[in-house]
Amino acid sequence: MPDPQEQLFEDTAPIISVRNVRHSYKEGDGVKEVLHGINLDFYPGEIVIIMGPSGSGKSTLLKLIGAQLTIQEGDITIDGENLQGATPKKLMCLRRNLGFIFQSHHLLDSISVLQNVQLPLAFAEDATAESSRIEALEVLKTVGIADQSAKRPSQLSGGQRQRVAIARALIRKPGIVLADEPTASLDQKSGREIVEIIKKMAKELGVTVVLVTHDNRILDIADRIVSLVDGKLVSF
Ligand code: ADP
Ligand code: MG
Numbered sequence: 001m002p003d004p005q006e007q008l009f010e011d012t013a014p015i016i017s018v019r020n021v022r023h024s025y026k027e028g029d030g031v032k033e034v035l036h037g038i039n040l041d042f043y044p045g046e047i048v049i050i051m052g053p054s055g056s057g058k059s060t061l062l063k064l065i066g067a068q069l070t071i072q073e074g075d076i077t078i079d080g081e082n083l084q085g086a087t088p089k090k091l092m093c094l095r096r097n098l099g100f101i102f103q104s105h106h107l108l109d110s111i112s113v114l115q116n117v118q119l120p121l122a123f124a125e126d127a128t129a130e131s132s133r134i135e136a137l138e139v140l141k142t143v144g145i146a147d148q149s150a151k152r153p154s155q156l157s158g159g160q161r162q163r164v165a166i167a168r169a170l171i172r173k174p175g176i177v178l179a180d181e182p183t184a185s186l187d188q189k190s191g192r193e194i195v196e197i198i199k200k201m202a203k204e205l206g207v208t209v210v211l212v213t214h215d216n217r218i219l220d221i222a223d224r225i226v227s228l229v230d231g232k233l234v235s236f
Pocket of ligand 1 (some may be wrong): 025026034052053055056057058061
């Protein structure tokens with residue numbers, strides 16, 4: 001049977017390519033392998049959900065793709081650039097094209113919502129205080145909470161905080177967004193709103209989304225679902 005993924009994207013080069021990736025953690029005196037040879041391609045503009053039970057290695061895989069964890073074995077290529085052997089400067093460029101959304105928002109409560117969203121622009125050469133303020137307001141508008149921009153994150157609901165996290169992930173206009181259990185701490189209605197925003201942004205901005213979850217209620221937003229079982233991927 002032909003591979004459906006190949007049929008769909010046969011003329012397009014993958015934006016992320018994962019080849020024979022293995023990963024182990026130290027455990028006591030020994031090591032425990034949690035990823036046993038992962039092969040997976042992601043194509044521009046698609047939303048891929050990686051599902052699997054807790055402990056199956058989803059976050060590890062996402063961190064490897066996001067260059068937050070050193071690759072031990074195998075290769076990951078982003079935009080044609082192999083992460084292994086990339087210079088620190090190249091890695092910095094690659095990371096700049098990635099937006100991260102986590103389960104817990106990692107927002108700073110000592111500054112406003114607007115300042116949290118501006119933060120990734122703090123080191124951008126081409127951004128001024130005023131231009132980054134305008135851009136931050138713009139993305140906050142995209143996720144529907146521009147009116148909350150003066151508040152502190154702790155003054156918002158969980159769903160609103162996750163919107164702030166999405167805005168912060170989007171501010172540098174990344175080509176790729178990596179989301180780790182973005183609905184895990186939300187009730188059903190807020191979770192739904194969050195994935196709808198992620199879907200809208202992927203489709204309107206052409207962003208490639210890799211979303212890791214064990215939340216069955218959000219699977220319908222995916223163009224493709226893969227499952228991580230015992231450290232190996234299964235497509236269906
Ligand atoms: P998931 O995100 O699917 O829940 P993880 O990738 O977080 O899975 O973890 C996979 C396995 O690796 C789990 O058994 C977990 O305990 C282990 N693990 C994850 N991170 C570490 C770490 N930093 N040190 C040791 N073991 C870890
Ligand atoms: Mg996880």
